[in-house]
Amino acid sequence: MKSKDIQDIVLSKYLNGDTPTKIFRDLSGGVGLATIKRWCQMIRQYGSIELSSPPGRPRIARTSENIRKVKNRCRRKRRVSPRKLSMELDISERSVRRILKNDLGLRPYKKIAEPALSDDQKIKRKQFANWVRTNFRKEETLKILFSDEKLFDIDGIYNSQNERVWAVDRADADKRGGIKEKRKFPQKVMVWLGVCSKGITPLVIFDEGTVDHACYIEKVLPVALKYDRWPPNSPDLNPLDYSIWDELANAISWNKAKSKTILIQQLKSSINKVRESVVFESCASWTNRLYRVYQNNGNYLRE
Known part of the structure; x- marks a missing residue:
């Protein structure tokens, strides 16, 4: 309760006949008895509580x-x-x-990492969104197959800002799993996955290195998509990037993935744990995301 509110209560109660001691008890010690007596004396003399300076210790820092x-x-x-x-x-x-x-009424905000889009890329994103919305019905977009590749390593997923351990002190937090050990050179596996509203494709695992252009075409796509209209630098328009990869990563038992071989086993078994509802909803919301891209002039979509 603010000091002004307390003063109004004291004024009202004193004018109603309450003694300073009774007012002190009614306020449960919120204000000292000596202060209440001083305020009551002001009321008798001036009819109100008049303070020459704000109550409390003067500010020496927040000046x-x-x-x-x-x-x-x-x-x-x-x-x-x-x-x-x-x-x-x-x-x-x-x-x-x-x-x-x-x-100052300010709040701290974390920096958000997002692709740097050129003006030309923004124009292409907007054109792509308009092209899809003009030439395809909603039910037709549900048949589109989206694909992407992602690099997994045996250290698993970790977000230092979101992961918290509740404990009485740092030592207790460490015992409760408050330490995330990171290898200097963790073993990695590149995987490819396709997804549409009906489900997901089998994983294609590249266990002998990363994917270059030739490898991608040879092992993933039977033919190059000559007329591919997909806009550049647009992970926010791919259901795999904005939904499915996280679903897969959260299904993996990372405490078991101690080697590259076991990580591959975990990837193969966890792909079956990706929920059908998540797959469908992420693909079904695609046209809504296109509409948002068109409305914000091709800028990157923030969740």
């Missing part, structure tokens, strides 16, 4: 000058570190965070 400096710094540079600001202004990092959040 108007420091707020102005932080605001100007944020305008000059896109990346602002509370730790560096605290060193520059000689105030605590906690005070800097309060200035950023409470005084």
Whole structure:
């Protein structure tokens, strides 16, 4: 409760005949008895509570000058570190965070990694979206086969920002799996997969290296797609990239994948765990994504 609200309560209760001691008890110690007596004396003298200065300890860090400096710094540079600001202004990092959040109304946002699209690529993405929407009905797009290749390594999937371990301290967190060991040169496997609304193709596993152009055509595609209209740099339009690969990766028992051979076994067994509903929904939502691309002038789609 704000100080002004408490003052209004004290004023109302005192005018209704409550003593300072009773008001103190009713507020459950929210304000000291000596403060309440002083306020009641003001009410008797002036008819209201008049404070010469704001209650509480005066600000020594979140001053108007420091707020102005932080605001100007944020305008000059896109990346602002509370730790560096605290060193520059000689105030605590906690005070800097309060200035950023409470005084300036700012929030920290993580940088988002996305493909760098040229103006020409944006135009092609928009043209592609319009071409599909003009020439194909919804039920026809459900027959389209999407394909992609992805590199898996035996270290598995790991997101340092999203994965958390709840524990009483760091040592307890370490015991509960709070350490993710990363090999310097983990063994890797390149796989290819196709998907449409009816299901997914068998995995094509390249266990002897990565996929170059010749290998891709020879082992995956019987003929080169001479009239391929797929826009460049557009993983956000491929159901494999925005849905299926994550589904497959989450189905793998990564604690068992200790070698390249076992990783391949896990890939082959986990492909059967990809849910049909996820496959269908990711393909069925494709035309909606095309519409969004067309509406935002070919820019990359953010989830």
